[in-house]
Amino acid sequence: MYCRHCGREIEDNAAFCPHCGGALRKEAHAGGGLYGYELTRLKVPGETKNPGVAAAIGFFFGWILLGPVGYVYLGQWNWFWLTFVVQIFAIPLTVGLAYILLPVLFAIHQYQMAKDLNVLVVEKRSKMQGDARRSEAGLSAEE
Numbered sequence: 001m002y003c004r005h006c007g008r009e010i011e012d013n014a015a016f017c018p019h020c021g022g023a024l025r026k027e028a029h030a031g032g033g034l035y036g037y038e039l040t041r042l043k044v045p046g047e048t049k050n051p052g053v054a055a056a057i058g059f060f061f062g063w064i065l066l067g068p069v070g071y072v073y074l075g076q077w078n079w080f081w082l083t084f085v086v087q088i089f090a091i092p093l094t095v096g097l098a099y100i101l102l103p104v105l106f107a108i109h110q111y112q113m114a115k116d117l118n119v120l121v122v123e124k125r126s127k128m129q130g131d132a133r134r135s136e137a138g139l140s141a142e143e
């Protein structure tokens, strides 16, 4: 196959391109199909996030129905609105059971999402470094 970052030929099952360092199997560790939809797509933040902080926000704020605030910390406003709306319906529909479950679910999901995002942040950085290396190489070749 060919690297989708630099276009050079590489091994079929490579996780990273040996030429530019670009990540090739982003989908494998970014929550599988869960983030494959336009509405739930992850936005790569500028810096890494602390999974512990994300989980703590989800858990403690979850008891005052503000568990989705953890997604704001992670920079995922789409997930904030989505879960905020779902929560409003879930609590009466489950006769309150969701009230007990949601803080735990938010904590687990936001912890995992922070880890997924950090993988994407690192991949983005290594790709940017690869781009920088290539442009340097391009410049020196032109000289």
Ligand SMILES: [Zn+2]
Pocket: 003, 004, 005, 006, 007, 008, 017, 018, 019, 020, 021, 022
């Ligand atoms: Zn490449």
